[in-house]
Amino acid sequence: MGFLTQFSAHAQFGNMLKKAKKNIAKKAENKISAKNSTSDSNSQTNSEEKTSYTDEEFKQELAKKYPNDKEKQEYYFKKYKEYQQKQTAEKEALLAKENSKGTVVSEIPSPVESSEDDKFKDNQIYVLNRTKFKKIPAYDGGFSDKMKLSGYYHLSQYFVRNPANHFDSDPGDIYEGFSLEYNPESYEVNAYFSADKKRYGVVPEQYRKSANKGNIQFQFGMGDGPEWTNANVLLLEPGVLLIGAEVYHKNDEEGHKWMNNAQPQQFVIAAKNPDLIKKYYKNPEVTSKATFAKxxxxxxxxxxxxxxxxxxxxxxxxxxxxxxxxAAVSGLNTYYGKMSMKNLYQYMTSNKWSTVKHKVTGVPLYQWSVGAVIQENKSGKCMLNQFIVRRDYTGGGNYGNPYFNGINRGSIRAPYGDYVKCDARPNN
Known part of the structure; x- marks a missing residue:
């Protein structure tokens, strides 16, 4: 019986809250829509009085429901006020988001393409695809280093941080630049978008020798800030960066290519001097030439x-x-001569013959040994390969003369197949 009474009390309270909710919604709308006429306001007030409660009316209803339980009346009134405050805050936040000052744009303009009048103003709200963004004031940390990579960089395109989700009442962020902090000793990089929002980067180990000479390529990792990460960044010239430098080496004849046939105008240019952005931004030939050379x-x-x-x-x-x-020298010279390459240096690495026998009869078929050769490619670069010298079984325990049997490409391991210095030689 006690359970049914409690259940009934909660149900009654729920019905009262439904009426209270209508009152809250009306009040929030009146607060946001202050320009409504006096007659409209009076009409809404009269409607409210018929379908919802004031605080005093709510207390009177509680007194009627629980005439002999003052503690329960106070408890439910407290819950009513908490509910009222929550609903009012949620309604006002939703209406404020829908009606707050903002300029609807079909595409966020870039710093380079926009005139000063078209650029975002600090703290101004813009709406893009029904999502609001707020421009974050630029942050210059005043960083410097001996390689002169550190400093404040302007961007060819805005970096964006979207709201956490579709229902987030806070707008997203738009950044038009960042402040770079580089440590040449540790090869670590921090990109500050504000004093407390940064992304961490590092120069890959294989490129650190180049970084010491001023040819710097680094990769950003995780961190807090705009939604870009694991981006390759290349220093095109002092004070100018290419963000998104996805390049691979196709071969010695064709050289470097853009990954996945991407085009430079899809990437982001950052520069200490914004005028230098225009030298590369949407200029594929200039950007490609500088990038591939680097x-x-x-x-x-x-x-x-x-x-x-x-x-x-x-x-x-x-x-x-x-x-x-x-046999090895003669065969290698002929082999490479047909491909416009050179047998630069060769020597045998075997100490004995390896014998291959018939799987069924066990009769010897041939013997083989191996050696190392430094081949000079058409490009002038050299590679180390393994070659085979063979002699065939002639019967009676005898074998014919040795002859060159080609380059071994099937079961080799490093360092074979790698590039080497053309004057590399064994130690013994």
Whole structure:
């Protein structure tokens, strides 16, 4: 019986709240729509009195429902006021979002393409696809470093942080620049969009030799700020950055290419001097030429460090065998001559023959040994490969003369197949 009484009391209170909610909604709308006429306001007030409660009326209704329970009357009135405050706040926030000052735009203009009058003003709200954005004042941290990478950078396009979700009452953020802080000793980078919002970046290890010379490429990681991360950033020239520098080396003949056939105008240019942005922004030929040249230098430095780290295989005793050595040199010269490449240097690495026998009869078929060759490509760069010298079984325990049997590309391991210095030689 006690449960049913409590259930009935809550149901009654719920019905009272429904009426109270109508009153709250009307009051919120009146507050937002203050320009309504006096007659309209009076009409709304009369309507409210018929369908909702004032505080005193609500107390009177509670007294009628619970005439002998003062504690319950006070408890439900307290809950009513809490509910009233919550509903009023939610309604006013929703109406404020819908009616607050803002300029509807079909596309957010970029700092470069917009005139001063078209640019966003500080703290002004703009509406894009029914989502509101607020321009965040630029932050200059006054950073500097010996490589002169640090400093404040203007952007060719605004960076955007969208609201957390569709129902978020706070607008998104728009940033027109950032302040870069670079540490040449640790190769770490911080991009500050405000004093407390930043993204962290670092120069990849393979590009640190280049960074020491001023050719800087770094990659941003996670952090707090606009919605971009893991972006490759390249220093095109002092004070100018390409954000989104996705480049790969196709081959020695064609050189570098844009990843996934992207075009430079899809990326973002940042510059300490905003006039320099126009030199690259939406200028694919200039941007591509500068980017590929920088990446070519990065690759040369990286390859140079990699070439120096290659350990050449040691010479084998077969290198002193004149018949084997003669067969190797003659075969390699002919092989590379047909491809306009050079047999720059070669030597045998085997100390004995390896025998291949018939799987069923066990009769020997041939023997093979291997060596190392430095080939010079058409580009002038050199690679280390493994070659095979073979001799066939002629019967009676005898084998024919050794001959060159091609480049081994099937089961090789590093350093074979890698680029090496053209003058690289074994230690023994």
């Amino acid at each position: 990446f070519d230098d990065l690759r040369k430095d990286w390859l140079g460090a990699k070439l120096n780290s290659v350990t050449m295989p040691v010479k084998g005793s077969f290198d002193k065998n004149s018949a084997i050595k003669t």
